[in-house]
Amino acid sequence: MGSEGPAAVTIHVTGFKKFHGVSENPTETIVNNLKEYTKKKGLPKGVILSSCSVLETAGKGALTPLYQTLQSASTRKDSDSSSSGRIIWLHFGVNSGASRFAIEHQAVNEATFRCPDEMGWKPQKEPIIPADGGISRVRETSLPVEEITKALAKKGFEVMTSDDAGRFVCNYVYYHSLRFAEQNGTKSLFVHVPLFLTIDEETQMKFATSLLEVLASLCQ
Numbered sequence: 225m226g227s228e229g230p231a232a233v234t235i236h237v238t239g240f241k242k243f244h245g246v247s248e249n250p251t252e253t254i255v256n257n258l259k260e261y262t263k264k265k266g267l268p269k270g271v272i273l274s275s276c277s278v279l280e281t282a283g284k285g286a287l288t289p290l291y292q293t294l295q296s297a298s299t300r301k302d303s304d305s306s307s308s309g310r311i312i313w314l315h316f317g318v319n320s321g322a323s324r325f326a327i328e329h330q331a332v333n334e335a336t337f338r339c340p341d342e343m344g345w346k347p348q349k350e351p352i353i354p355a356d357g358g359i360s361r362v363r364e365t366s367l368p369v370e371e372i373t374k375a376l377a378k379k380g381f382e383v384m385t386s387d388d389a390g391r392f393v394c395n396y397v398y399y400h401s402l403r404f405a406e407q408n409g410t411k412s413l414f415v416h417v418p419l420f421l422t423i424d425e426e427t428q429m430k431f432a433t434s435l436l437e438v439l440a441s442l443c444q
Contacts, residue, residue, distance in 0.1 A: 231310055233440045234272045236297055237432075238290065239316045240393065243281035244339045250420050251316040252278050254432050261429050268437035282343040283335060283352075283396045290397060294404050311410040312367070312439055313401050316432070317394035319416040325376070325423075325431060326386040328414040329369045331398035334359035336391040352399045363402040367413050368442060375438045381431050382423070389414055411443070 237258060239251030255276045262273060277293055279286040297311055333356050335347040351359050369385050376383045389395040398414040405412040417428055
């Protein structure tokens with residue numbers, strides 16, 4: 225009793241497949257390679273990297289696998305009360321015009337897709353979850369975005385905070401995840417990354433691993 229130290233933080237990671245205008249999505253590569261990368265380089269202390277999933281870049285197409293992962297992990301959390309509050313959903317999406325990483329503070333209950341998603345859906349000013357009210361409803365992460373950003377900047381990464389995750393599939397998934405996290409006592413965070421042409425793959429893999437480390441240290 226008592227001297228086991230803080231419980232590990234369980235992190236579930238998602239990325240996206242290709243979509244209109246982005247034939248190779250860096251987040252698909254990051255998420256597919258993260259477990260092997262951390263096996264070689266060493267997983268940060270206090271982190272359990274539980275699942276790495278790549279979602280379709282489609283609003284409704286992403287929801288079934290997203291909720292399957294959310295529900296299965298929530299069930300495991302319920303069977304182990306010591307892990308309560310130590311589950312984090314970490315979502316990666318690409319911003320092809322970005323030059324830095326962006327830690328997203330919030331998501332908006334609005335789906336206004338600038339182009340059809342990979343299932344051909346192009347909603348305009350639709351509430352993501354009608355039961356939540358209008359399209360101006362905002363949900364914020366319970367994680368300390370400013371602290372996370374400062375910690376990553378200290379490690380040498382070009383990183384910023386953001387209050388606008390867009391209105392495309394990234395925002396759509398983040399909104400659902402934030403709502404689920406609030407209802408189930410877990411945490412959720414979305415991070416936008418640039419293309420590999422802007423920040424190379426190795427640097428982005430180091431960033432992802434460093435982010436796991438920072439999240440674990442802040443949630444101990």
